[in-house]
Amino acid sequence: MTGRQPRIDYVTKDYEGFKQGMLNQIPLLLPDWTDRGESDFGVVLVELVAYVADILSYYQDRVANEAFLPTATQRRSVTELLRLIGYQIDPGLAASAVIHVDVSADHDVDAAQLPFQVRTAGRPGEANVRFEVTRAFNLRQLNNRISLAAVAALPGGATAVELPPDAHRLAPGDEIYLEEQAQGAPRPRRSPLLTVTTIRRLANGDDEVSWLPPLPQPFTPAVTSLRGNNVTATHGATVTDEPVFVADGTSGQRFALARTPVTHLLGKENTGRRRSRPELEIRVDGAPWQQVESLFASGPADQHYATEIDENDVLTVVFGTGARGSVPPAGAEVRARYRVGLGVVGNVGAEALTVPTALAEVTAVTNPFPSEGGADRESTAEAKIAGPGSVIAQERAVTLEDYRLLAEGLAGVGKAKARVGLRGGYKVVQVVIAPENPNTVPPPPPSAELRATVARHLESRMPVNRMAGVEVLDPVYVPIDITVEAHLRAEAGQSQVIEQVRLLLNGLLAFPAQDFGRPVRAGDVFSALFPVPGLEFVLLRRFGRRDRPATDAATLADIPIGENELAFAGTIVVVPVGGVR
Template structure:
């Protein structure tokens, strides 16, 4: 407790002397009544002067031995000062009659004016004068009684003013205010306020608070309720009142602060985050990359009257200007709602590549079957289409009339040549050259294509190949765009693109021809129209006049000088950019102005139909390529919207459940089987003398000259520490089999033999099943059981009896055949795979002979 001057006061803590206190007496109210009365006084409060400990060269003053008793009105009466103080001032110890207690005694008592005055007083030293002069203000010294005590322990005391006989209440002093409890200890320095709360802990009822009422209206109501308690006389609720204005201001700020606190707590967890940026970062911590969609792709065909160089980024749209008017620029067309595609590579358009008719060699009603990977085209003798391996052609059914609109839209295919065309000679066409085309097996025809009409008098071609073909993806480029804010300020620079709808596109570069292992990119024309949204990157470039900044999925692992940034789109398609901090990624220099070149588009909106992109827009420099016709015979595909947040939460949460390590032999086998081009795999652990070696044996697909792409690196990232991985190629063991059968009654031997060859083949059966010797049914190291072979043969309808006459490896002698028949199996080691393709063109892969049994 402190007085009006901020000094500590003694607190009430015991029972008074010579007076029975009134229960529940309000001392403050009583003092107010005494202050209004005349000729009556009492004790207001008691101040314990702390004193100062002695220091070298500086004498100290007594600590907690001097009491400053403040009266309500004053002045200090003369009968209480001087020598009479010992009889008229009583200090009662709370310890009672305890003989071990040191009772407190009064040595002297004077008014503060007397103590600080010039006249000497008995027992008062110079240090006492300085102590009282520093502690008691001059304006109140007339009503302050300074009491010097001696003795007294650490207990509650009661200071009382008594009558001449040591009892009762002095004349002119109010009875209830003639005494006051206090707590002090002589010569015991205390620097803390010793006041305790007036109410005991837990006695005050806690108000019922609604911690959810943190919006503007709830906070405003709470503030008004509180002020009604503190300022009951203030009842003005006018909006013009300054108090109401301040309350509403505080309620607004509280509402904003509460919203920010809730938002921070919400975005802190993957399951509750609502912003795409927050979900993306949480998922990245779980090693899951969230994609932002992908732009659609399509193949464009151009018809040009002359040789023309088409630059990369040439734009086409599904709508243009009015007939006879110049097409609008790219930005204007995109702003008008047109679907704009831009070419992914530069190309040289040639008149000789406009239309290449398929050649039927004079036959009528010729068709290319489903699965075909080759065809012939006829070109004029003086023309040079310049076809090379890697070129993409569009095979389009144009019908009997020769127009694109006259053909069947479902009979259109894109193919990529996997070798240079071979020139053939048709002696019936002296004025034309015939080129044999062969394309990638991934572009095997999904539908039949008619090559010529059934008219014997005019077998004109009904399918033509367009060779002026360029890949394009969805997106309209904008150049010279400023960010918001445009210049870099001190601190973190987080600008926003001024136009929403940034396009994300997967890399569109093709892989080298014939490459099936190491390079990224599409290998077939069909694969080019299936972009992977997980590989899509933001179509955005920044330039600050010195450096070119490129987009990156994240800045993890980036050096301090890497000019990279991360584009972070939100649900409304606005995009905010995040740069490095100078340690992970480069920090833009203060004051730098970055200009942006980006593309708008992407998503499923780009999956436009065929023959819709027919308007060639001006080039970025304003040049318009006149006389060139363009269209997209195939529908655009691959356009993907940004990944939904619920899907991201589910996939990211399951990331830890994926096994990305190899411990057992089965784990290594599973990793190897997951690699592209691996048909079978097996693994075993062996001791190399100083360490463990995990030997992985793989059987790659036909035509592969080496192991599957990246298999060694994949196994190295999955292996257990301290285990070395050894790759080995499986050894193919061809078989030599001979089966004699007896047909059942009512079945032809030729029919049964044909069915047996089909059932025991290595091909896919017409009904969708697999032959007995299909590679998927033969595991590494698995022996061939005689009972399995006989059971598969007897399962063929019409087979009455089966006799296996040869049963061994290719080239084995008769002794091995007899031994295998007796054992009932052909054994294989862990690195061997049995094979019996029974293909006359490839006898090295095994053969099976099926004959009708003669005799009993």
């Protein structure tokens, strides 16, 4: 090409830039075109081309961003990118609850009567939350309520009680609890759930019923009863009318389940990168096939299937290729039986599950303790951290960061911090954990069961002869008291500004925003309150830990938090100055 070459601005990415760039080329390429009015047909074409170029430029940027994990924003992109490293975004967990059942006669709930379902009574406009028992269990009328009035004492630390043989039908392995109904008390006081370990016939003819763990506090026998007939139920409802999938005999067949979200429960041993498994049964021509995490290790004759979950929580069943996993033959009927329901919606309060499956012998049901363990699906932001972390840790605990990542990967653990400590003169790894999704202030400590689970999980992955073991410790929750003097503009309403300031300060100290050892900075307070409409400026009059003396307002500094400590919102006081009452 001869003549002067057009100069192209390759960083132009928007409509105005494209339009101006084309208009700048007109004198060079078409000097006789002098009309730049909006009504000119050529200008209309320039604007249309600029419009299309702007759209294509946006798509170009989005495609580039979605191709890399740090810049991807769409859940589908993150899901597919993490699948390349074998990481499945966690779909969430279903809650579990202990159900107490009163019966008018002994009854054995067998496979034909399963699932045994209980649900909340429901409020107008609210959906019922359904729980199911999916294994056979026995109910005995004598175990409804066993009076302990004849027992001499029930001190704290007690692990056994004597009962007449005709007063109970308990058996080793049964789950029980004690319930004390004091006169005038609005609600009964209950012990934690106990497990019957042994039943021994004594010389006087009575049965000694032993349990673990020991009672944490004393009970008054005269108003205390022992409650049996307890069974564990999990959040979810069974789907039995799923459409039949007819296999075509091809390699890598797959089909998607019709309903979401599929119930996921925590496995007994958390050995893979996925902390839960779906409540799903697949039968091909009536024969059950086995679910595996990956078909990579499956042989040609192995009747295995794997599952995938997309960005919309739709679960897809994937069969083998013939080389890795067997192929369902053409014409085979594939039937799926599964359950749907999970998440924090299943974390219901005590005595909320009161509507049972219709059984003639069942007179009443309830959950004596709040349900727990329900967790929503892993967020995109969490997955972008946990996915690469799973590759770094490789299910082995070598560095302190490995211990932290492995602990936080367990169900029920919201935050973790690892450090080296001493036990009996030997080095141990001390892991401080905080429970997941706390909805109370102050947050609760981790349960003994959760601490034991974390310890077993980490000790099975630590190198030999490196440390003497793992200690799982409770966190130290530190209440942070803040008093803010909020100076308002003349036209600003006090109530609205106070409410927004209080909301922002509580959010600043909320569980997701804090971490072990992270100091609470005064600058973060000012930064959080800066955008509040109607707020002219603020003064911090109190900013400190509740367990330490108040700091003089003129010398306010960042609040130090220890490596085993976690800050939370204490007393938040907002003092308005000016504005409209």
